[in-house]
Amino acid sequence: MHCPGFKCGALLAMTFGLVASQKSENGITTGKKGNATVVKDNPDGVGFLAVLPTRKQFTPTPAGPIQGVVYAQTNSGGTGVKYDISFKNLPEEGGPFVYHIHQKPVPSDGNCTDTEAHLDPFERGETPPCDPDLPQTCQVGDLAGKHGAIVTSKDNTDFSESYTDDFTATGDGKSFIGNLSVVIHYANLTRIACANFEEFDASDSMNMMSSLDDLLDMDDSYDYGDDGDDDGGDDGGDSADGNGMDGGKYNDTY
Numbered sequence: 001m002h003c004p005g006f007k008c009g010a011l012l013a014m015t016f017g018l019v020a021s022q023k024s025e026n027g028i029t030t031g032k033k034g035n036a037t038v039v040k041d042n043p044d045g046v047g048f049l050a051v052l053p054t055r056k057q058f059t060p061t062p063a064g065p066i067q068g069v070v071y072a073q074t075n076s077g078g079t080g081v082k083y084d085i086s087f088k089n090l091p092e093e094g095g096p097f098v099y100h101i102h103q104k105p106v107p108s109d110g111n112c113t114d115t116e117a118h119l120d121p122f123e124r125g126e127t128p129p130c131d132p133d134l135p136q137t138c139q140v141g142d143l144a145g146k147h148g149a150i151v152t153s154k155d156n157t158d159f160s161e162s163y164t165d166d167f168t169a170t171g172d173g174k175s176f177i178g179n180l181s182v183v184i185h186y187a188n189l190t191r192i193a194c195a196n197f198e199e200f201d202a203s204d205s206m207n208m209m210s211s212l213d214d215l216l217d218m219d220d221s222y223d224y225g226d227d228g229d230d231d232g233g234d235d236g237g238d239s240a241d242g243n244g245m246d247g248g249k250y251n252d253t254y
């Protein structure tokens with residue numbers, strides 16, 4: 001490769017200047033394995049749906065069972081994942097509520113604590129808090145940190161939002177979400193509800209809408225979680241200390 005000296009020089013300077021400015025702009029590295037990387041090769045047409053609540057809502061809420069869905073599908077072009085989120089019947093108080101993708105699925109008993117911590121393949125941990133202006137420095141699974149927490153009021157306990165997250169994956173890789181779970185927390189981090197992602201046909205929106213209607217009509221079958229709770233699990237959803245978990249290694253701290 002050859003080119004006139006001044007042109008190469010200008011190109012080099014531009015390139016170098018760009019790298020330098022990116023570096024100063026993003027100079028913070030939070031993860032032991034670096035900052036999160038943008039996922040550019042998500043497979044076309046792949047989607048995952050998480051439906052709340054699971055059979056058993058783990059933390060009873062004054063508002064009754066939280067309903068809702070998180071639908072995650074490959075973004076057009078394959079870079080990032082598009083999220084369509086709708087929650088209904090959140091508590092009026094106790095927010096802002098946060099939600100994350102956690103590193104383990106919900107087990108069959110519905111215990112949200114067993115989802116452990118957040119999806120964090122770059123090992124940045126919980127502190128410092130996520131800066132939404134530098135999403136690559138946040139935990140990959142910290143959707144609320146990157147895209148905003150949920151505020152409710154007496155007049156509005158529903159939430160819906162759509163956005164693209166560049167750092168999660170619908171294809172294989174360390175940022176893959178498809179076999180994981182979504183957890184909603186009170187502001188004090190007590191886990192309210194959780195659900196697993198299941199693969200869902202991204203191309204069939206009619207199928208999705210009818211499924212959602214069916215699912216959202218199923219109120220009666222839900223178990224609030226405070227009966228038959230023989231595992232001594234969380235019954236402290238609105239207690240003063242907000243920490244109804246006992247003995248869990250991960251407790252309610254994420």
Ligand SMILES: [Cu+2]
Pocket residue numbers: 099100101102118183184185254
């Ligand atoms: Cu969480």
